[in-house]
Amino acid sequence: MTRSYNFYAGPSTLPLEVLEEAQAEFCDYQNSGMSIMESSHRGKDYDAIHEEAIANYKELMGIPEGYSVLFLQGGASTQFAMIPMNLLGQDQTADYVNTGAWASKAVKEAKLFGNINVIADTEKSAPATIPAIDSLEYTSGAEYLHVTSNETISGAQWKEFPKCDAPLIADMSSDILSRGVNVADFGMIYAGAQKNLGPSGCTLVIIRDDLIEKVVRTNPTMFQYKTHASKNSLYNTPPSFSIYIMCLITRWIKEMGKENLFEQNVRKANKLYNVIDATDFYTGCADKSCRSDMNVTFNLPTTELETKFFENSIKLNMWGLKGHRSVGGLRASIYNAFPEEGVDKLVEFMKDFEKRS
Ligand code: PMP
Numbered sequence: 001m002t003r004s005y006n007f008y009a010g011p012s013t014l015p016l017e018v019l020e021e022a023q024a025e026f027c028d029y030q031n032s033g034m035s036i037m038e039s040s041h042r043g044k045d046y047d048a049i050h051e052e053a054i055a056n057y058k059e060l061m062g063i064p065e066g067y068s069v070l071f072l073q074g075g076a077s078t079q080f081a082m083i084p085m086n087l088l089g090q091d092q093t094a095d096y097v098n099t100g101a102w103a104s105k106a107v108k109e110a111k112l113f114g115n116i117n118v119i120a121d122t123e124k125s126a127p128a129t130i131p132a133i134d135s136l137e138y139t140s141g142a143e144y145l146h147v148t149s150n151e152t153i154s155g156a157q158w159k160e161f162p163k164c165d166a167p168l169i170a171d172m173s174s175d176i177l178s179r180g181v182n183v184a185d186f187g188m189i190y191a192g193a194q195k196n197l198g199p200s201g202c203t204l205v206i207i208r209d210d211l212i213e214k215v216v217r218t219n220p221t222m223f224q225y226k227t228h229a230s231k232n233s234l235y236n237t238p239p240s241f242s243i244y245i246m247c248l249i250t251r252w253i254k255e256m257g258k259e260n261l262f263e264q265n266v267r268k269a270n271k272l273y274n275v276i277d278a279t280d281f282y283t284g285c286a287d288k289s290c291r292s293d294m295n296v297t298f299n300l301p302t303t304e305l306e307t308k309f310f311e312n313s314i315k316l317n318m319w320g321l322k323g324h325r326s327v328g329g330l331r332a333s334i335y336n337a338f339p340e341e342g343v344d345k346l347v348e349f350m351k352d353f354e355k356r357s
Helices: 016-024 044-061 073-085 101-110 211-213 227-229 238-254 259-276 303-315 340-356
Strands: 066-074 093-098 114-123 147-149 168-170 188-192 203-208 294-297 330-333
Touching: 016 238, 044 066, 044 203, 044 238, 066 073, 066 211, 066 227, 073 101, 073 168, 073 188, 073 203, 093 101, 101 114, 101 147, 101 168, 203 211, 203 227, 238 259, 259 294, 259 340, 294 340, 303 330, 303 340
Parallel strands: 093 114, 093 147, 147 168, 168 188
Antiparallel strands: 066 203, 188 203, 294 330
């Protein structure tokens, strides 16, 4: 099999070793005579996976005591609503920073539940930027501050996070576990699994216990953090197969060493930014101060050239380089499992394409 270079923004590349391991035990999980997919979520085989995945996230992310790790469903998009539903009363205020398409979706949902103060707005800025931390003016008494750590579409990424009195909540869907963060600085971190953590179908939520306990209105049972935290994410049937793959990926990270992974991520991104910076032919879409190590976005001099670039890249078995339909241009999503040799191949192609154009 020739493995494609998958630059899609998510779902995206998973480690081949993990796929092969899952394949090897797909029909018969550890001599149980059944697939883990068929296994009861209350049985010992699945339970061991569930517990190991939680323990591995705690270890890999340095999650301190006083936080819960939850496996939820409905994607990160459901968290856009679930956060204010649980943490923001109708007459209360939450601060949001609008850095782009994903942050603005979070703002839109939150407005259904309480007062939203957008304390900085760089959604429309070109190049894409993240506001300077010392320019932020927080609302006194705000229930929380919400940020999007990495804007998957524009390719702008927070390099440091704001420090404020209110709990900081971050949508880390597109850069979770790609770099070191101090979890204790956050009230809550959440991420759809389908980029850095595993397949789609599960949302990882890391939430501080005092926020779990907060009750600002009566929500349906499934929309309360407390429901899931009190039952260790087993109140109802969890997305067990997704969590199984997520668990294998945590093992894969532990084996390679998280520091090695984090270094590799920076190295991969820099290889692409070096090509972009070396010439006027390519223009990065995000400001240098905040360009993403996960989603490298760039333009060519004309849309015709961009189309040609994209079409030629497919012929070389590189998939998904077209920018998001809302912004155009090109985007290379190079999450944790994207192989460095694929970045080298793209670098070579970019240099060659420029020469031939
Ligand atoms: N936030 C960010 C930063 C994203 O990139 C995405 C998906 N691309 C989402 C939220 C929405 O995630 P989901 O599809 O899991 O709802």
